[in-house]
Amino acid sequence: MTVASKVKQTIAALKGIKSTLEIYAVQSQDEKAVSVYQEGVRVAGEVADDLGKRLKTLEFEEPEYGGL
Helix, strand or coil, X not given: CCXXXXXXXXXXXXXXXXXXXXXXXXXXXXXXXXXXXHHHHHHHHHHHHHHHHHHHHHHHXXXXXXXX
């Protein structure tokens, strides 16, 4: 498994986590819990975005990883 494919798997996992946290935030009745879930959504999104940028750099520097 290449580094690029591991990064792609991690991004997919983070997107899944983000979606789950969004569901929890909508379903929760506790305002503090909603705030914590929303912060988790924000952080997971930022990390996924940062990894997406890193993936583009990886694919640019190592063309053989592109399209995997």
